[in-house]
Amino acid sequence: MTSTIKAKGVIQQLDEISPKHYAFDWDNVGLQVGSLHKPVSKVMITLDVLENVVDEAIEKNVDLIIAHHPLLFVSLKQINTDTPKGRVISKLLQHDITVYAAHTDLDVAAGGVNDVMADLLELEDLVPMIETGQDDLVKLAVFVPEDYADTLRNAISEAGAGHLGAYSHCTFQSKGQGTFIPLEGTDPFIGKQGELERVDEYRLETIFPKSRLSAVLDAMNHAHPYEEAAYDLYPVLNNGEKRGVGRVGTLSKELTLSELCHVVKQQYDIPALRYVGNPDQLIKTVAILGGSGEKYIHDAKKTGADVYITGDLSFHLAQDAEQMGLALIDPGHHVEKVVAPKLQELLQEKCGPEVTFVVSSSQTEPFRFM
Incomplete structure (x- = not known):
């Protein structure tokens, strides 16, 4: 069965672990070869993209390679398929394998x-x-029925909101009353079309790093009982976590x-x-x-x-x-390989069973020891 998850979706999860904007200006992170709009069922994580790694990816029917070292670090003036780099690019294109690099962003990232x-x-x-640098912080204020406040708090906290030092689930809630009129074409969780509804609600407030914005909003919308969640976002001047x-x-x-x-x-x-x-x-x-x-x-x-x-x-x-x-x-330089199993674990947890993540077993350490 064809996967419904596209490479872009996997990379969005990767960007939550290793935000692309963390990379140094001189680096060449991101898409290297291929398309991010193709469905992916199997992803390989590797330190380097050498020809033996690509051969392994072909053999294992890999759709996407996530590498630490960029395949295209130095600008190419030609793609000569008689050269090792040219052969690698040719094989990737022939077998429709996308390559994405997370380099200095993964060096800087927490858990990288x-x-x-x-x-x-x-x-x-x-x-x-x-x-x-440091992470910019964002404040979220979301309005939720009293009975769903704990469910929503847990969801956004698990997505990265409300973490202060060694504490999690840090929020503040204040009680109030929300009003709304469901218009034609709506399917309201509470109330009837055309009638003003008053609901006892909590204003739930929390802060989180801006890099977690997409994840927190996705979790909020998924956990909120309303068709349209009412919420506010504010930039804050508090100092975020230093990176x-x-x-x-x-x-x-x-x-x-x-x-x-x-x-x-x-x-x-x-x-x-x-x-x-x-x-x-x-x-x-x-x-x-x-x-x-x-x-x-x-x-x-x-x-x-x-x-x-x-x-x-x-x-x-x-x-x-x-x-x-x-x-x-x-x-040695090659010890960066230790991040691959950790990245595999994190991405597998985020993307679920529809995509399989594997760590390359191909040898890319050029040095031998006597």
Whole structure:
């Protein structure tokens, strides 16, 4: 049976997890190849879009590939099918496979690459390593019959409204009376066509990040008993949650640099890593940035971190870090793969059983270790 969910619908759910506007200006996130208007039954999540990944997608009848690294990062002046990139694009088009990239937006997003990497090391009290902005907040005031206030509150809270710090379902309600006249062609939940109706209602108020607006309104309309829900939206000046690149957190107990290296190898499932520093140095505060983060070495040092975990470290910057007393752990760029199972879980929960999400099993790590 053909799926009724289109690629655009899947991407809307992805955008709630990893809002596209979080991406850096220099990045090329979003649609890479294909159409977002096609039905999708199977979605593959991958770190990279290489030819072996596309071959796997063809074999598994995948309709949509969601990748972390953009397929089209550097502008193309031609599509030469004799080149690896050209063959990849050709196969994708021939087999009607759409490719979408969530890159630096997924790095920044809560629950994205850097949070998953930090969670695997059980880091506590996480904050962004470098702040890049904060979520704008929106206030919702919706009018609902008394008997449905709890149902509506639960629905919008589960969609992301009313979360303040470590508290959820944060709302305020005030009692009043609503009036309306159902006009011709309506099917009113309460009242009769052409007659003024008075209803005891609550004004239910809450705030939430603007990035959750679509999800909260969808939940509100689905849970509200009326054909047309009456509600107001207001921009607010309260400070929203800060977002940024990288994470800084603390270990629950001190480890030596050597011990932490072993934990990193195990938790990131890697055969080897590089490190800089005294292996017996005690580590408590950890800065972390998935992918290539050497240009942020000085920023990591400013946070007071004992060690900075990132990939693609070069010789001279490693020397600089050593001289300034900052330990380094380089697990490689490919460790960003750890976000794929988490993203699969989140999207499967959001989209339901009509779409199947799988994680690519193809190898895209170019380095081998002896």
